[in-house]
Amino acid sequence: MELSHDQVRWIAELAKLDLTDQEVTLYAGQLSHILQYFERLQALDTSAIEPTASVLPLKNVLRPDVVTPPLTPEQVIANAPDSDDSQFRVSAVLDE
Secondary structure, rough: OOOOHHHHHHHHHHHHOOOOHHHHHHHHOOOOOOOHHHHHHHHHOOOOOOOOOOOOOOOOOOOOOOOOOOOOOOOOOOOOEEEEOOOOOOOOOOOO
């Protein structure tokens, strides 16, 4: 399937992209190659393949919930880049 430049511009508009004419030409070729690859994949007979959401087995990797003693304030801020009296000091993000 070959995409026209108008189709690429329409896709770019949906994605809120402002493309130059050179980019439109480049992406038209690249997207057309991708769609041709999908057309080849659609030609494969997959009727004997069972539908699946994932090829990996589903497995929870959570650790057991074990109660442990809490960290001391000194341990909590030990690796903080900046602290003051057992509190994290961070740069201001809002104007005062």
